[in-house]
Amino acid sequence: MSSSATTEVTGQDHVWSVSEHLDDILGSVRPLEPIELQLLDAQGCVLVEDVTVPVSLPPFDNSSMDGYAVRVADIAGASEEFPAVLTVIGDVAAGQGEQPEVGAGQAARIMTGAPLPPGAEAVVPVEWTDGGLGEGPVSGMRAHSAAPEGASGEVRVHRPVEARAHVRARGSDVRAGDRALAAGTVLGAPQIGLLAAIGRGTVKVRPRPRVVVMSTGSELVQPGEELAEGQIFDSNSFALTAAAREAGAIAYRVGAVADDAETLRSTIEDQLIRADLVVTTGGVSVGAYDVVKEALSSGGSAEDGVEDGSGIEFRKLAMQPGKPQGFGSIGPDHTPLLALPGNPVSSYVSFEIFVRPAVRALMGLPDVHRPTARAELAADKALTSPAGKRQFLRGQYDAEAGTVRPVGGAGSHLVAALAHANALIVVPEDTASVEPGADVEVVLLG
Amino acid sequence: MSSSATTEVTGQDHVWSVSEHLDDILGSVRPLEPIELQLLDAQGCVLVEDVTVPVSLPPFDNSSMDGYAVRVADIAGASEEFPAVLTVIGDVAAGQGEQPEVGAGQAARIMTGAPLPPGAEAVVPVEWTDGGLGEGPVSGMRAHSAAPEGASGEVRVHRPVEARAHVRARGSDVRAGDRALAAGTVLGAPQIGLLAAIGRGTVKVRPRPRVVVMSTGSELVQPGEELAEGQIFDSNSFALTAAAREAGAIAYRVGAVADDAETLRSTIEDQLIRADLVVTTGGVSVGAYDVVKEALSSGGSAEDGVEDGSGIEFRKLAMQPGKPQGFGSIGPDHTPLLALPGNPVSSYVSFEIFVRPAVRALMGLPDVHRPTARAELAADKALTSPAGKRQFLRGQYDAEAGTVRPVGGAGSHLVAALAHANALIVVPEDTASVEPGADVEVVLLG
Structure with a gap:
């Protein structure tokens, strides 16, 4: 970015195209440094690490049905007319500590997701049995709390099954060592579900950028207040704060700052502590009270700008609306700043075309543009x-x-x-x- | 919704289609009562009032350029060779209290957005003048703070303009009494901008629903902890909390509740105070430890359900994945509750197909379904x-x-x-x- 300290009056010869200005912005804005976040705080963020599966899923052979864990030889040839009669030795519920061993002629009542107990080879769905009631086929089990006797007695099995039937094999979803998600993945609900499923409580992502939005203009009044002669309501700081949130940012609305260069400069300086990006509206054109231009062009002189690599350059763009634009960086951390024109439509269009891509570039998102x-x-x-x-x-x-x-x-x-x-x-x-x-x-x- | 207290063992004959279940949900869930919210808190919400423009926009004739407010007769026939020479009587900046009256042979320097001062008929852009410097055409004004003398002296105008040139007429955007936004509008950034522009600090909308998400299962362990034998990580409460937020809700993740009917019941009762919708996963099938079904079917008996109009009905759906589903309402406020199956993919698909439309129906959104x-x-x-x-x-x-x-x-x-x-x-x-x-x-x- 070149110096702009002498451009207020004479202007710059070069009129920038939309593409040149955008390229300059996207060429300057760097993705934010990654941080480790709790899973749900990382929603919508970009993963910066390849995530490897530490433990296979499912972690153990388990039942895909509510039914009975059996040995297949015991129920070969079973039918409703000639059921196989097995002794029920207990329940296997998900999350239950101990498991019974299923011997010959035995069955364990088993719940969906519960580990296949030792000795068992397959699961017979409860609907293919009499549920231990000694009558016809049933459609479910009675609650254990209401009928604990269901975990004992006999069960009649009406159909044979093959070995491994209704068993989800250990590692059939993902295996330890597999790559669960690649760096660059945007974390939506299913990706967060997968990370939780493999035991990740936190994950390394680029955080959402903090965007400080301020409008400038001594004529601006907060909506809901009374308008005096010559005043209008501040709408830009509201529209752009909402637009920044929609783009994925954490947005802070500072509101309207009066047309005074010193006030503006100190307000921006105060805000830098919570800003990854500063957006201003108004005060960037060729008028005598365009304080954004005044404050940011003269605050750091041309020499300062060169020295620390920061400085805001004000430009004319071959664009309508949105002709006057400022871009550069400010403060000790070289925080990027986009100075948009003050007309509400100009500022909104400028936000869509320039700021939104910058916000998404800060997030490290693969696609920064609107479709x-x-x-x-x-x-x-x-x-x-x-x-x-x-x-x-x-x-x-x-x-x-x-x-x-x-x-x-x-x-x-x-x-x-x-x-x-x-x-x-x-x-x-x-x-x-x-x-x-x-x-x-x-x-x-x- | 019919009673379900006797269905655990024998099941219901009726297998519901996806459409029937969805129709039942959308036929029961009512949009939340509207509340008055601060503009930026209403982002993404549905407006429930027609909003009328209280004051025309712009509220006064104002300049669309930085330049000079003039009488057109004074500059008729002006050219760069034969400029019209006017006396500069002062500045008109946006938000400035007093305005000078522009007489014959006079001009006031005027900034974009500033009110057209009395006496003036049009605005000449500064680029069509010598900017008061007595030399050739300029491309802008010097900052008032740096060169206060710019508000006095003479200005040479190089081009004539017609009456009303570069003047935005009062009411040219919207007129007092016009409808700014219709009830039913979803408030995005431009709509929030318009509401601010017409002076609305708050607006009446349907709020985002508060969705409480809990998973059930004694086998579930919080991601980041150690897995013991037979345990798996809780992923549903993470995936569905993220999905609820993506749908527009304020989502609270309660996490995993053990398979104990009394614990589940009291947890749900505790959470009702912050719930517009409760979503559970797991415990809805035909097993002996399906506590959601057990707790919510027996908690209110069939008679209770009829009496107060609440109750959860558990169903089999002609759907894969997602066969077992529960739906109904619970508690003194008849808070809707959707009980989803426990398999991660089943619960996520069920969320997308049933819960997301319910969340969006609570918001009063016009289109509740995914494209x-x-x-x-x-x-x-x-x-x-x-x-x-x-x-x-x-x-x-x-x-x-x-x-x-x-x-x-x-x-x-x-x-x-x-x-x-x-x-x-x-x-x-x-x-x-x-x-x-x-x-x-x-x-x-x-």
Whole structure:
């Protein structure tokens, strides 16, 4: 990043393309250092280690049915008419310490998941027996607490089974030494289930980034308060905090900071302790009260910027909305900072196109971008776009029909239209007009 | 829901289809009562009120550019060669209290978002002026704090503008009395931004449901601890807590409860105070130690169930995995309870098919189901499925290719395979075999 201390008045000659600015951001932002987290705290995070299975699953041969553990020779040829009659020597329940040994002519009542007891070769489902009641086939066992006598007496078996029938073999799911999950896996519910199943209580992942969001502007009032003349409600700090959370971050909303360079600088400095990324809105353009630019360009002078490798560069982008943008790093830890424009639609579009990928890059996620699709433009008239700029229009995408319809106009203040959009329509730099029916690229939001 | 107190041994004749069970759940679960929440606490929730715009946006005519507020007659015919020279009478910054009145031959320096001062008719962008420096066109203003003299002196304007140029009219985004958002809207970042912009600090939504997740089984050990003989790690309470959060719930993981009916009953009773929905795993089948069934069938007897309208019914479903299921309500508030089978894959599939829709129904979300797609079965051999059952196999869906490939087998204990799946392949009840290349339905996970 080059110095920007002298750019306020004369500006920079270079107008950055969307891709150049994004490449600069993604080339600078490094994934966060991994930490060991409790399993459920790691949800949504990226695993940074190959996880090996320490103990085979299941860890022992066990029953896949509620039934009777038997020796197969004892029930060869059994039928409902000529049942095999076995002596029930006890119960084998899951998690029960001792197991009876099943001898010739014997059976142990066994529950799903319980270890196959010594001597037994297979399991007969309870539905293929009389359940020890001496009558016809049953559909289940009576609760042990209500009928403890079920663990003794005789049982009539109505069907033969082969050796290993209804037995889940030790290691049939995963074997000790197998790789359970590869580094780079994003941990969703089934992956967390697998890690728990193999006994992992904690896991090494990249944490969620802490994103500090602040809006700037002396005109901003907290929603719910009274507006005085010339004031508006702060919406950016709310929208972007929500967007940061949706991107996977832990987001802190600082709220609105007045247009005073010293106040802004000290607020940012205060917040750095809990920030992996700072996002500001407003104050980045060519006005005389653009304090973000003022505070961050002059706070570290050009020389400081070179010395410690940090500094924020303010740029003009060939983009609509979102022309003025700032990016760089700040503070002793070189915390990345993105300074977005203050118009609500500009800041939201800028967040989607630049900040969201940065948040996801910090998490180490493999895919940092929103999904895109191609759609047919459903519009009454052609869309016009300034030549040489990449334009992002708000649209309603209909996946079934494969169409997208613009909502609201190109104005960067149309926050109402934005709230009814589910996509951004991308009009490339070399396109000045898009006819109805044309094929366009859309960025799918949410 | 009918009584189930006498079903443990004899079972019920009726085998429920997946659809019947799901219909019963969705027919019983009512959306939670709305509460007023702070905006950012309402993220992801469903709005239950039509929100009307109390004050037009923007609330006053304001500048869309950094530049000069002028009267158009004063700059008619201006060019770089023959600039119009105006007296600068001061600054109009956003959020500044007093505004200068712009008279004939005068201009006020104005910042983006600042109110158009009285007397002015349009805004000339600073780039179309000499910025008061008496030289050529400039690309921006110097910061007011560094150069306060910029708010006085003369400015040369190089281009004329029409009346209202670069002015955003009061009410051009939304007008007071318009409906900003309709009841039923799900609040994402742009909707939260709009609500803030119109001054709403709080909003009435259905809250996220609090879901208590507990697994049952005396064989279960907390991951990270040592396994003794016959024990396995508790994975269900982790996987389902994560899945509940992913569905939108606030989830509490109680962990594993031993197979003792009294302990289970009192644990559930304790948890009811923080539960909008209770999910248990294990203990729902036909074994002699299936304590969930035992505790919840006998705890309220059949008569109690009828009296207070609560009670859990245990069923057999025509489903694989996931045959044994319990559903009903419990406690003084008739809190819904879903009792899932204990096998990790069975419980996860059951969660996806039954619990997730229940969570989303509690939130009042319009679409409670996972998206589905059609895909070509990519397999080396035909898939077989038990006749009369709806089977859910784990699969890797490739959206680009439009194919799905089974991962792992049909076994309900194959938690490793589940962790590598991104879809469930649905084999309908009337299908006993699916050939490679056949068109199948897939449920898209995550």
